[in-house]
Amino acid sequence: MPGEARTVWPPRERAPGRPPRVIIIGAGIGGLSTGCYAQMSGAETRIFERHVLPGGCCTAWSRQGYVFDYCIEWLTGTGPGNDANRVWRELGALDGKTIANFEMFNTVVDEHGRSVTFYNDPGRLERHLLEISPADARPIRAFCRDLRRFTDTNLYPFLTPPPLQTPREKLATLRAVLPDFLLFWRTAATRMERFAGRFQDPLLRRAFPFIFFQDHEVFPLLPYLFNMASAHHRNAGFPQGGSLGLARSVEERYTSLGGRIDYRARVTRILVEDDRAVGVELRGGERHYADHVVSACDGHTTIHGLLEGRYGSPRVDALFQEMMNRPELVYPGVVSAFVGLDGEFAATERHSTTYLLSDEDAATLPGVLQKSLVVQLRSHYSDGFAPPGKSVVHCTYFSDYAYWKQLRLTDRKAYWARKQEVADFVRAFLERHHPGITAAIEVVDVASPATIERYTGVRGGSILGWKSFTEADDLITGLINKDRMRLPGLRGLSLAGQWFGGGSLIRAAASGRFVTQYVCRELGLDFRAWESGGTTPWHPEKLGVLPQLERRRVR
Structure with a gap:
């Protein structure tokens, strides 16, 4: 907090009846989410953030009166009636905001001026594609038929990690998945590049992989269909205030719950005693102690910087020693x-x-x-x-x-x-x-x-981290479900954020919810969560003072 001396959290024995202390490294969406849920569950938390803004990659900057919003192109969970929306409502992310929804996901134009628009409505999309290439009726109708089926699904499993789900919750998930299991399996097993190769028309063959603006290469059909169906249901819109607006709203929710964020506070080391994380050391040597530490900053920095490479696991070692250097697995x-x-x-x-x-x-x-x-x-x-x-x-x-x-x-x-x-x-x-x-x-x-x-601070400037639908994604699933977002052999430390919970914003937010549920088990707390209920209209002034990206500029 600029202008005031920072209060140090000293070592202490937790007295009966006193709330446990939790230190969170990083005020990205994963760290802010962890802080919100930990505060709701009765912990005393503190976030240390190296930057002057919250959000991590979910950010913006300004120049000459313009706001340059960096991250969000669409946000899963902007419509009511699903788990993703519930997470955002609990975090206050959408409080008082309007949502911009679009009838199309993207338009692709080739170098000769021919264009195709990917409408979210299956019927309109089918008619449009058939006008462009009647000869491709078969793959066109197959894609639009699957899109219609996806518009009838509503599966957003972002509330509870599978190991902590009750039998009733597991049964509910099973009932939701079973009717469309073959649809999910088939579309997850079919690479978009292979499907696009079925088109005779050169524009459609080249354009389909660019539905998500840029070609994500390893993606199968499933995420394209899922997100287009979400957008059709007005559940993948753009929230007022954009990326930094989202982060500011969650920051406001966190501080209203009693949490504290220290900006310009760069953590340089996680303090470990007898194979237990006990606190953090900031640049300059200042030390803060807590009952639990959650690292929600860059994954490579956590493993090889803050922990100096002393702790790992087969999954984490594979991710940050082997797969980090394989471009096909990192965005x-x-x-x-x-x-x-x-x-x-x-x-x-x-x-x-x-x-x-x-x-x-x-x-x-x-x-x-x-x-x-x-x-x-x-x-x-x-x-x-x-x-x-x-x-x-x-x-x-x-x-x-x-x-x-x-x-x-x-x-x-x-x-x-x-x-x-x-x-x-x-x-x-x-x-x-x-x-x-x-x-x-x-x-x-x-x-x-x-x-x-x-x-x-994110390694490689990779806004999404690991590519989904790859072996890296499989390791993340194991890290959440089997390692419980921990490093075996190191007590008192948990991992959250895009590198440990998955790269989309909703997965980063869900990682904070997941990790807090695991931490509550350790600290003897009952996990609690409720919607913020905020209704005050959002306005651009809530972005606060924005820095420039760089002092030097292009002409």
């Missing part, structure tokens, strides 16, 4: 170019478009991995991202973290030159598709994967 970094411009787009403009780049364009865009550029009209999402009468455009593409990191370390001048090339490309590309827009552009802010690593 790549993202290059973001935010554009602030004087003027507004028509309400009829599509909110999100993926452009498939020509070989010439791809050769010009530094470090591009998939020959594609996503252009999103962020001012269509939420109020407060741009001053009145102005707009924010967010342009992104997957890129190689190592490329940018090496440049920044060895040749800072070349690094900034590449960022300038990104800005120049984006200006020219937007001008090509929106003639006259160049004169309206007031600012371009470029963030490389190396920038995001430095700003958020």
Whole structure:
């Protein structure tokens, strides 16, 4: 807390009747969630965060009056009547907010100007696809038939980890899964790339993997169908305030429950005595002690930095020694170019478009991995991202973290030159598709994967961590269900956040709920949770004072 001396938590014996102390490392969504549920369950908690903002990768920054919102493209659980929504309501994340819902997930445009729009309504999508390619009626109808079936499902298992589920809860899950088991199994076993190869039309064959804006490569059909069905039910919308707005709301919920966050408080070591975590040491040597420690920061930093590599498990060792170095198992970094411009787009403009780049364009865009550029009209999402009468455009593409990191370390001048090339490309590309827009552009802010690593602390600038539907995802499941989010041989420490609970925001939030239930068992507390019930309308001022991403800027 700037401007005041930090109160030190000294060593102590927990007296009968006194609440146990829990230290949480990191104020990302996983750490904030852990703090909220631990406070509700009767613990005294404290979060140490290295940054000046909550949220981790769920963040934003500003320049020249524009808010550049980084993380959320859609949020699972924005509609009522499911477990994901219940988690967000318990965390206060959606309190007083409007939700922007879209009739389409994305539009894909090839280098020749042909386009396909992925509507969330199965009937409308089917008619649209058949107009583009009647010859592909068979795979089109198969995809839309499965999408219709997914619109009838409502499976969001985010409340209780399986080892702690009662027989009644397990039976309820089984009853929900059994009717559609073959559907889930078949769509989970069919890679999108293989399915897309069935199309005769070259646009559809190339476009289907880009439904989620960029090609996630290893994804099967299941997540595409699941999320499109969720969006059709208005359960995958964009919450007012965006990424940092979500984090600020959960922060407000946490502090209202009596929790405390210390910002600019960088943990450098987890203190261990007799194979038990007893506290943390901050940069500068200050030490704080607690009955339990939860690490919800970057996974590699936890294992190889804060614990100095002294503790692990077969699953954790496989993740952070073997799989961390396999690019096919970790989401790549993202290059973001935010554009602030004087003027507004028509309400009829599509909110999100993926452009498939020509070989010439791809050769010009530094470090591009998939020959594609996503252009999103962020001012269509939420109020407060741009001053009145102005707009924010967010342009992104997957890129190689190592490329940018090496440049920044060895040749800072070349690094900034590449960022300038990104800005120049984006200006020219937007001008090509929106003639006259160049004169309206007031600012371009470029963030490389190396920038995001430095700003958020997440290794490789990987916004989602491990890729889902891979062997890494299987290890995460084992870490939650068998290791109970612990490291065998080390008592008093639990693990939460995207690297230990899964990479989407709802999975990060659920990891805090899961880990708190395990910790309550150890500390003798009854796990408790209730919805916040907040109704005060959200407003942009709640974002607070935002830092700039970097002092230097591209031109």
